[in-house]
Amino acid sequence: MDGALEKSISFILFIIIGIILKKKISSGDETNGLKSLILTLALPATIFIALLKVKVDGNLVLYPILALGFNVILFAFTPFLIKFIGIDENSAKDRSARLLIPSLAPGLSCFPFILEFLGDDALAKTAMADLGNKFFVLFLLYLVALKWHYKNADFEANSLKSKLKSLFKTLIYEPVNMFIIVALILVSFGITIDKLPNFLSITLNRLSFIMTPLVLIFIGLAVKIKKQQFYQIFSLLILRASFTLFLIVGIILFVDITIKKDILIMIAFTLSSASFWPFAHISAVHFKEKRENTKEKTFDPNFALSILALSLPISVLLILGILTAGNTFTEINSILFLGTLLFLIGIIFPIINKIKKFLSKTTKEIKPITKKKKIQLIADK
Structure with a gap:
């Protein structure tokens, strides 16, 4: 069996394991404990290591800028997709989807396939592009989540001074942000992961290794998809993929990209599944509102989890199918055909x-x- 396919099946199996474990693990404190472990240890360690491994190549600087541009365009277009499939505007579901749909998780759904089918050079380009995506999901979407939270909260009960103070505290004391700040300081002094004490790098790496299995098992444990919700989310994700392919066609024609491998990199990267990091922001805001007994919640964590659970297999199947087809989807007509087909499937619901x-x-x-x-x-x- 193909190595990339084996990895993808392994990812999906972890979600299935989580679903099976629902009978043994309660959906209350035990599941929340697993989520806390991910957000306070595994995720910060993964980001810390990723930042310390970054080696900026002058020729690759354009890739994160293009990726960030894609995120912003998709973020701007997402409200139209959500409205089209019938989700109420300014609802908790609407805000959850608007945070997740523009995000990308190439590490889970894209990197293994690009390495297998396109090689190390293609993976280096994709990794650089992911820096722009990381900036978008970690910083920009975090600020958007906080903005929506404060807009949703009682304005009179919170003065501007207290809001700014609360925002500053959240930014500083959030484990992920603390690790990012430390990592950026170390990188600025030329300290990479190889220059850290051996015992520290081993500990961080081992924490990072448990990140992917824990996230996927947590999704399986916590996800609750109703029949109507399944069709709704499936339609949303398929339309997202359709819009992405049409956008790629526009970029290819506008920039006049002729290198076939670059076209496949763009398609595979932009079709990546939704990222776990926006869900981390949603969880942080939801926990804060629960602690403060906020009546009207900003986000719907269960709906966000359902998007994550469906997004991974859909992205994996699309990316695997496109890369397996060789150079078929480097042709404009083929990309347009697939985009149109996905659009027709997406509008059925x-x-x-x-x-x-x-x-x-x-x-x-x-x-x-x-x-x-x-x-x-x-x-x-």
């Missing part, structure tokens, strides 16, 4: 939903008229 609502509304309007006619006929008798 919204169209059916709108038809159902229309028929339900029409039925309600017809019933009173029918009753009126019956009364008139009785009166005539």
